[in-house]
Amino acid sequence: MKTLVHIARFLVGALFIFSGFIKLNDPLGFSYKLQEYFAPEVLNLEFLSPYALLISIILVIVEVLLGIALLIGYRKKVTLWLLLAMILFFTFLTFYSAYFNKVTDCGCFGDAIPLVPWESFIKDLILLVLILFLFAFQKHIQPIVKNTIVQNSVMFLSFTACMCFGYYVLMHLPWLDFRAYKVGSNIAENMKIPEGAPEAIFEYHWKFNVNGEEKVITTSGGYPQVEGEYISYETEQIQEGYIPPVHDFTIEKGDDNFTTTFMEKENLIIIVAYNIDKTEREGYTNIKKIAEEAIRKGYTVIGLTSSSPSVHEKFVRDYKLPFEFYYTDETTLKTIVRASPGIVSLDKGTILQKLHYNDADDLILNTLPSAQPYLDFSLKFQLDSIAVLDQKYRKLMQVPEGPDRKALGESMGLGVEDYSGNLWERQIALDTSNLRKIESILNTRGYPGKTLVGTPTNTAAWYVIQHSNKIPEYLDLMKKAGKAGELPFRLVAMMEDRYLMGEGKPQIYGTQGMTYNNGTPFIWPIENPEEVNKRRKEAGFDTTIEAYAKDLFGEDFKFKNLSLEEAEALRIASIQQTP
Structure with a gap:
C-alpha cells in the first residue's frame, strides 16, 4: 500500500507541476481560455473577464506549488484538501465543456498537448480517483525532509521562481512556443492540406411528414426521394476531416x-x-x-x-x-x-x-539593396496629412449629393455638416493652407522626393501644386525631380501639359482634355502629334493617346488632333451659344 501511495503521489504531483508549468509558460494563453469559459454562452461570468489574467496567474502558480508540496510532503492535509478542491473545479469545467460542447479545447496543457473536452474530463476523473486514494491512505505520505525550515525554504523558493518566471514571460514572450506560428514554421505551408488527407464525413437526417407520421431518412448529402411533406433536417459529423495547423489566417x-x-x-x-x-x-x-x-x-x-x-x-x-x-x-x-x-x-x-x-x-535587421537611409518620417507624416486634406472634398464632390455622398462621407468618418453644403469652398480653404505648407517645404528643402519621403508620399507636393496657380513657379523644380527619379515622370508630363494649355500653347504628351460650356469635348492641341505616343511611352504612360482619349471622354470618342486655331474656334462658338 505504501508503494501504491508513493506512485499515486508522484503521478499527481508531477502532473500538477507539468500542467501548471505549461500554463505558467503562457499565462496570457490560459487567460484567453478562461475568458472563453467566462463568456455569456458558457458560464455567463463575464464580470470576471477583466481579471482573467490575474486569475490565470494565481491558478497556475497554486497548481505548481500544490504539486511540489505533495512531492515533498509539505503540510499534507492542507495540500490534499486544496488538491481535491482544485481537481473538483477542473472536473466540473471539463465535464461542462464536454457535455454541452461549449469550449472545444480545455487548455489543461496549453498548446503543448491539446485535448478535446472528453479527454480532459477522463484525465481529471483519473486524477480525482488518485487524490481520493491519497486522502484515504494519507498516513503513508511522509515528508521527504522533516526539517520545517528546509520545507518552508523549498516552498518559498518555488513560489519566488514561479513569480519571476511568470513575470518574465509576460514582459517578453513564452519561453517555449508550441503553436503553429512558432519561429521556423512557414505559415503558407502550414495552411496546406496534404494530398489524400481524410475529409470530413457528414450524415444528413431528413425529417418528413409521410401520411401523418413523422419519418427520418438519413443520407450522405443527397435530397431523399420521399413522397411526403418536408419538415427539417439535421447534420451530424461522423468523421472529422484533416484540419491544417493554420486554418484561419488571412490578411x-x-x-x-x-x-x-x-x-x-x-x-x-x-x-x-x-x-x-x-x-x-x-x-x-x-x-x-x-x-x-x-x-x-x-x-x-x-x-x-x-x-x-x-x-x-x-x-x-x-x-x-x-x-x-x-x-x-x-x-x-x-x-x-x-x-x-x-x-x-x-x-x-x-x-x-x-x-x-x-x-x-x-529585432535583427540587415541593410537591404532597397534600403532608404535618408527617409525623413516627420516630413513624410506631414506630407501624408496634406495629401489626405488635398483629396478630402474632391473625393466627395465626385459623388452626387444624396445617399451616395452620405455613405462616402460616413465611411470617411465625417459628420453630416462636413459632407454637405458648399464643399468647393471648403476645399479651396484647405488648398490655400496646404499650398503655404508645401511652398515652405519646397523653398527650404527642395522637392520632397522618393529618397526623402518614399512612395507614394513623394507625389503629395506635386498634387498640391497641380491644384494651384503656382505651376509656372515650380515646374522646373518638378522636372528636375522627375529626371532624377524622385517623382514619377508621367506626373511631371501632366503638369507641363497643363502649364502649356494654360499658356495657350500646344501640349507635349496629350494629357489634357477640354470641354467649353458642356460643348464638344476634345484633346487640347498636341505638338508633333505623330510622335506623341513615343513621348508618352518614354514618360511612363501605358496607353496610347487614342486609348487615353477614350478613357477620358468615352468609348465613342475618336481622337483627332486639333490646331490652336480650331480650339479657339470651339471656345468662341461656346461663348456665342451661351444664353
Whole structure:
C-alpha cells in the first residue's frame, strides 16, 4: 500500500507541476481560455473577464506549488484538501465543456498537448480517483525532509521562481512556443492540406411528414426521394476531416485579400495589435522606432489588427506610425504572438523572429539593396496629412449629393455638416493652407522626393501644386525631380501639359482634355502629334493617346488632333451659344 501511495503521489504531483508549468509558460494563453469559459454562452461570468489574467496567474502558480508540496510532503492535509478542491473545479469545467460542447479545447496543457473536452474530463476523473486514494491512505505520505525550515525554504523558493518566471514571460514572450506560428514554421505551408488527407464525413437526417407520421431518412448529402411533406433536417459529423495547423489566417483590407501577396514577400515585418482599444500604448515608442529603422533598411512593414478601419486609421495618425494596418481575426492574432503590440519577422511566409514590444531592439535587421537611409518620417507624416486634406472634398464632390455622398462621407468618418453644403469652398480653404505648407517645404528643402519621403508620399507636393496657380513657379523644380527619379515622370508630363494649355500653347504628351460650356469635348492641341505616343511611352504612360482619349471622354470618342486655331474656334462658338 505504501508503494501504491508513493506512485499515486508522484503521478499527481508531477502532473500538477507539468500542467501548471505549461500554463505558467503562457499565462496570457490560459487567460484567453478562461475568458472563453467566462463568456455569456458558457458560464455567463463575464464580470470576471477583466481579471482573467490575474486569475490565470494565481491558478497556475497554486497548481505548481500544490504539486511540489505533495512531492515533498509539505503540510499534507492542507495540500490534499486544496488538491481535491482544485481537481473538483477542473472536473466540473471539463465535464461542462464536454457535455454541452461549449469550449472545444480545455487548455489543461496549453498548446503543448491539446485535448478535446472528453479527454480532459477522463484525465481529471483519473486524477480525482488518485487524490481520493491519497486522502484515504494519507498516513503513508511522509515528508521527504522533516526539517520545517528546509520545507518552508523549498516552498518559498518555488513560489519566488514561479513569480519571476511568470513575470518574465509576460514582459517578453513564452519561453517555449508550441503553436503553429512558432519561429521556423512557414505559415503558407502550414495552411496546406496534404494530398489524400481524410475529409470530413457528414450524415444528413431528413425529417418528413409521410401520411401523418413523422419519418427520418438519413443520407450522405443527397435530397431523399420521399413522397411526403418536408419538415427539417439535421447534420451530424461522423468523421472529422484533416484540419491544417493554420486554418484561419488571412490578411485583408476592404474587400481585397492580401494573404498570398504578403506570404510571398521577402523581408516582411508585421506589427500585431489584436485589438487597438486594448493594445499597450506605451509599447509604441519602441514599435515606431523599430518600424522606421526597418523601412529605412528596405523592409516592408505592415500592421495586423481586428479593429475597424476608423479605429486603426485614427490610431496611426495619433501615434504617427509609419505603416498601415490590415485586418486579421482577433483569435488568430492572439495565437500568433502573445503581445499587443508584438513583432513578427518573416521571409516568404517563414517566421524568423517573434518579439514582445519590450524586446523591439533585439529585432535583427540587415541593410537591404532597397534600403532608404535618408527617409525623413516627420516630413513624410506631414506630407501624408496634406495629401489626405488635398483629396478630402474632391473625393466627395465626385459623388452626387444624396445617399451616395452620405455613405462616402460616413465611411470617411465625417459628420453630416462636413459632407454637405458648399464643399468647393471648403476645399479651396484647405488648398490655400496646404499650398503655404508645401511652398515652405519646397523653398527650404527642395522637392520632397522618393529618397526623402518614399512612395507614394513623394507625389503629395506635386498634387498640391497641380491644384494651384503656382505651376509656372515650380515646374522646373518638378522636372528636375522627375529626371532624377524622385517623382514619377508621367506626373511631371501632366503638369507641363497643363502649364502649356494654360499658356495657350500646344501640349507635349496629350494629357489634357477640354470641354467649353458642356460643348464638344476634345484633346487640347498636341505638338508633333505623330510622335506623341513615343513621348508618352518614354514618360511612363501605358496607353496610347487614342486609348487615353477614350478613357477620358468615352468609348465613342475618336481622337483627332486639333490646331490652336480650331480650339479657339470651339471656345468662341461656346461663348456665342451661351444664353
